[in-house]
Amino acid sequence: MASKNVVTSEEVAKGHFGPYGGRFVPEALTAALDGLDEAFAQAMADPGFHAELERLQRTYVGRPSPLTEAVRFGQEHCGGARVYLKREDLNHTGSHKINNVLGQALLTVRMGKKRVIAETGAGQHGVATATAAALLGLECVVYMGEEDTRRQALNVARMRLLGATVVPVTAGSRTLKDAINEAMRDWVTTVDETHYILGTVTGPSPFPTMVRAFQSIIGQEAREQVLAAAGRLPDAVAACVGGGSNAMGIFAAFLDDPAVRLWGFEAGGDGVETGRHAARFAGGAPGVLHGARTYVMQDEWGQTVPSHSISAGLDYPGVGPEHAWLHDTGRAEYAPVTDAEAMDAFERLCRTEGIIPAIETAHALAGAMRLGRDLGPDAIILVNLSGRGDKDVATAARWFGLPAVDEAAEGR
């Protein structure tokens, strides 16, 4: 699972990525984070843990996920470049989130805890957590911004069907940021019996390192698959970046291949110049949010600025600290993609490949279109197709002026 990195192993061990990462948490959580660190290290050294995780990945998630060449999409919309899609959308529950959740849920059982909590934006992480909780017999509570429960109603219903309690969060901007605050408040109160399954590579150490480790299977598989399919490494790897777990998962396998350019696409919302966006690198500055030092959208006084994106999963004012470090060192590049560009790419993938992507993922596809036009027809671009778009059908129908989904369902 270990991959070399531009960050030394010593820095990672201390939970830092250059100046980023670390632990900025109430002292009450320190013991739990130390315990988690230890449980994670023991699990990583235990062949039994790997065997169990591998079995679930294979027989429950459906791994390895396929690699699909998007021939028409590449020809018609990406400057003729060869585009390969890493199909995390085909995982059980519909996104990459399950990879991390199963790892942490098994850790929860190892730690002897009976209850898990999670935050969710788009609902994919919440659904994955509710799924793993059902599978392993754990109590599950998911915190979700009230605004997100509205735009991702399908996933709220899925979580409830799976037996989870969904708590709509009405504080602050009522989105992912506030759901994380509320999950942290729960955790600090219930930490003895509860594990917080954080869904992305953010938060206090060891979460960024641990979540990356559980997601790195994406890159490991994709690297082999693209070598087998194309006979060489890709010129560029593209992924969307909210917190950044699908991006870290696919980047991890290519960090030591300097010829492979790594591109993370953030939510540009209405455009970075409008202030209504979630582009932390283009529009934020280093600071501390949710337990780690990283790039944060903040005002001149250090108050978090609400983010905006059509995609609930990218609508977050912070980003994983390792991304902050990859950004500063130049190993990975980051660029904003607007709502309109993402929805354009969404439609193009639907029409050329018969794949409805998640709106989050559509940001990576819009990025691939730019890269392809830039790099030309000889280029190979690997895109992490991090999730499927079923949950976004209502939003997309509204965007494209199609009949509203509930009306269509009633045959009107």
Next chain:
Amino acid sequence: MTALADAFARARAEERAALIGYLPAGFPNREDSVRLMRAMVEAGVDIVEVGLPYSDPLMDGPVIQAAADQALRGGTTPADVIAIAGDVAKTGAATVVMSYWNPVERFGVEAFARDLAAAGGCGVITPDLTPEESAAWAAATREHDIDRVYLVAPSSTDERLRTVSDACTGFVYAASTMGVTGARSSVSGAAEALVARVRRVTDLPVAVGLGVSTGEQAAEIAAYADGVIVGSAFIRLVLDAPGIEEAESSVAGLARELAAGVRRRRIDAGPVT
């Protein structure tokens, strides 16, 4: 000796615990927040904790969240908070700021310590900063004679208590319970055990906060701790008051009740040395 050490020494000389009152700066507005904090001091609060309103207060319950929201909507900035702390310090009470870390870092670690000291403040409580991440902060606060107060919790290991206490100056903030801020009907029994454990690793005063709202609870805690911290209960009164006059009188009333409480500690608690 900083104003904070002085306040604890004075309380100790009177064989009682110090009373520490918290209100967010700018709540319900700038002027009235100073008025309320002054009323606290007149009614017997020894140390005032001026809260810096922050957008993501993940250690706070709904009451402090609501007050912080109101202060932020009113446009309260960290510069205002420092100025307000200065106004409160003019009462002669030891005045500290409680702030989540990002606003301090954004303001400039050195500038924050410098400006607070210049305004007359004497310390900063940082609920989400750990000693491990504090190198620049320790240097800046040393330079400007600002006390650094970190939190310990019932879950802290003995080793951890030593690390955190060693990083503190002024006093050690003991969180009475595992949880967020907010008044509770009873203060957890974990607090007394925690204070005893902290005493084994430091000579600094130990103050207990989280969940304290009545004179009875203050008396109970004063039996074993050097300080009693009350926040949400004051804010609740302000939120419920129809106007500032009523808010001021009920804040003063609670402060008097608590001040009597910290003077009523049980004699069987033994000397606080």
